[in-house]
Amino acid sequence: MRAAERTADGENAPWGEVTPEAARKLLVAAVEAFAERGYHATTTRDIAGRAGMSPAALYIHYKTKEELLHRISRIGHDKALALLTAAADGGGTAAQRLAEAVRSFVRWHAEGHTTARVVQYELDALGPEHRAEIVELRRRSTATVRRILVDGVRDGEFDVPDVPGTTLAVLSLCIDVARWFNAAGARTPDEVGALYADLVLRMVAVRK
Amino acid sequence: MRAAERTADGENAPWGEVTPEAARKLLVAAVEAFAERGYHATTTRDIAGRAGMSPAALYIHYKTKEELLHRISRIGHDKALALLTAAADGGGTAAQRLAEAVRSFVRWHAEGHTTARVVQYELDALGPEHRAEIVELRRRSTATVRRILVDGVRDGEFDVPDVPGTTLAVLSLCIDVARWFNAAGARTPDEVGALYADLVLRMVAVRK
DNA sequence: GATGGCTCTAAGCGCTTGCTCACCCTCGGG
DNA sequence: CCCGAGGGTGAGCAAGCGCTTAGAGCCATC
Numbered sequence: 309m310r311a312a313e314r315t316a317d318g319e320n321a322p323w324g325e326v327t328p329e330a331a332r333k334l335l336v337a338a339v340e341a342f343a344e345r346g347y348h349a350t351t352t353r354d355i356a357g358r359a360g361m362s363p364a365a366l367y368i369h370y371k372t373k374e375e376l377l378h379r380i381s382r383i384g385h386d387k388a389l390a391l392l393t394a395a396a397d398g399g400g401t402a403a404q405r406l407a408e409a410v411r412s413f414v415r416w417h418a419e420g421h422t423t424a425r426v427v428q429y430e431l432d433a434l435g436p437e438h439r440a441e442i443v444e445l446r447r448r449s450t451a452t453v454r455r456i457l458v459d460g461v462r463d464g465e466f467d468v469p470d471v472p473g474t475t476l477a478v479l480s481l482c483i484d485v486a487r488w489f490n491a492a493g494a495r496t497p498d499e500v501g502a503l504y505a506d507l508v509l510r511m512v513a514v515r516k
Numbered sequence: 517m518r519a520a521e522r523t524a525d526g527e528n529a530p531w532g533e534v535t536p537e538a539a540r541k542l543l544v545a546a547v548e549a550f551a552e553r554g555y556h557a558t559t560t561r562d563i564a565g566r567a568g569m570s571p572a573a574l575y576i577h578y579k580t581k582e583e584l585l586h587r588i589s590r591i592g593h594d595k596a597l598a599l600l601t602a603a604a605d606g607g608g609t610a611a612q613r614l615a616e617a618v619r620s621f622v623r624w625h626a627e628g629h630t631t632a633r634v635v636q637y638e639l640d641a642l643g644p645e646h647r648a649e650i651v652e653l654r655r656r657s658t659a660t661v662r663r664i665l666v667d668g669v670r671d672g673e674f675d676v677p678d679v680p681g682t683t684l685a686v687l688s689l690c691i692d693v694a695r696w697f698n699a700a701g702a703r704t705p706d707e708v709g710a711l712y713a714d715l716v717l718r719m720v721a722v723r724k
Numbered sequence: 725g726a727t728g729g730c731t732c733t734a735a736g737c738g739c740t741t742g743c744t745c746a747c748c749c750t751c752g753g754g
Numbered sequence: 755c756c757c758g759a760g761g762g763t764g765a766g767c768a769a770g771c772g773c774t775t776a777g778a779g780c781c782a783t784c
């Protein structure tokens with residue numbers, strides 16, 4: 309195994325679970341292409357070209373272009389849900405758990421904004437069954453955040469008149485980072501994460 | 517002039533400035549198609565079909581499919597900037613102006629989520645010159661919101677450690693409404709606007 | 725009632741798309 | 755040294771793409 313590679317996402321070996329290597333190279337190429345130009349504007353020739361292979365090679369590892377998108381979306385949503393679950397189960401006060409959830413979720417959307425863009429904005433390109441599977445994962449992410457808010461309200465830490473609406477707003481705020489974040493911009497993923505965690509805590513704080 | 521028409525966007529005659537009628541019908545059809553399937557996945561035959569015309573009719577009123585997108589994007593961004601500017605110039609305290617800006621901006625993204633989705637998410641499909649023109653409008657929208665925050669901080673109404681970052685977050689929060697809002701959902705545009713105005717005011721409030 | 729200018733259509737051009745297929749290369753096991 | 759299996763390729767198919775063109779219908783003007 310060669311030394312850890314840094315990807316365009318700034319993560320270490322984020323697609324390690326995808327084997328064999330040719331399949332992983334194609335998937336990484338697809339993520340880049342989908343993020344840059346969108347799923348529908350990306351051709352199988354473009355994906356194969358980025359991976360240094362012929363168009364036909366794609367179909368050895370994936371049945372269709374849509375299956376490629378599904379693999380990407382599935383892995384990304386699994387990761388996102390894992391981050392939120394880890395924060396929610398991490399212990400500490402509700403405020404600490406909420407801050408950690410926002411921090412790590414935002415950081416993931418910023419560091420992996422290439423991947424996140426595909427994961428968050430190309431959902432409609434999935435077929436019905438694949439989309440249903442992904443939507444269920446998203447439902448669980450929402451439930452995880454809502455749970456933290458409910459805990460905080462119960463313990464008197466938070467003042468949240470509309471828990472479902474605020475849950476939606478918090479997730480929405482984090483997700484939209486993928487749209488505007490620019491790796492060449494002024495802010496690092498950590499800085500954005502810290503800023504957003506602060507803003508979210510203010511949104512739910514009890515007014516003294 | 518005929519009686520006010522209600523569109524899928526829930527706005528009154530939002531495309532009244534587009535003439536002749538055939539051009540407007542094509543543009544409305546394009547908005548729906550672009551919002552549903554995305555610019556690249558939409559065919560000129562689909563647009564023309566929705567408008568009840570032949571594919572060739574499109575090219576009488578618009579040079580290319582991209583010009584259609586540009587007209588939509590331009591009109592939408594003009595409207596968005598007008599909303600924000602009206603709120604910023606509306607008088608009252610900074611908090612009142614900020615709340616009104618968020619309320620109307622959110623309401624527009626919810627009521628016209630079809631249009632807003634095209635306006636906010638299909639920017640990359642524009643050609644370089646058209647995109648530059650739109651980006652300038654967006655810069656002015658950002659500046660308008662930032663001005664309200666700066667005023668509020670100056671007057672001691674707001675506590676905002678990071679004005680540019682918070683400006684970005686506020687706009688981001690509002691824009692993302694276009695992604696998740698569903699007209700058949702539980703909330704009306706007015707309710708979302710009120711909720712979001714409250715959340716944003718909490719984000720900038722001085723802590724007592 | 726011929727004319728010229730618009731709007732719109734039927735047909736289709738040249739090209740690209742997602743995907744397939746016949747075949748080739750490499751390489752470990754008998 | 756041959757073989758079979760599986761990853762890879764070049765060529766190409768049917769379908770669909772954005773867009774064009776020749777001409778039909780309409781209507782105000784002279």
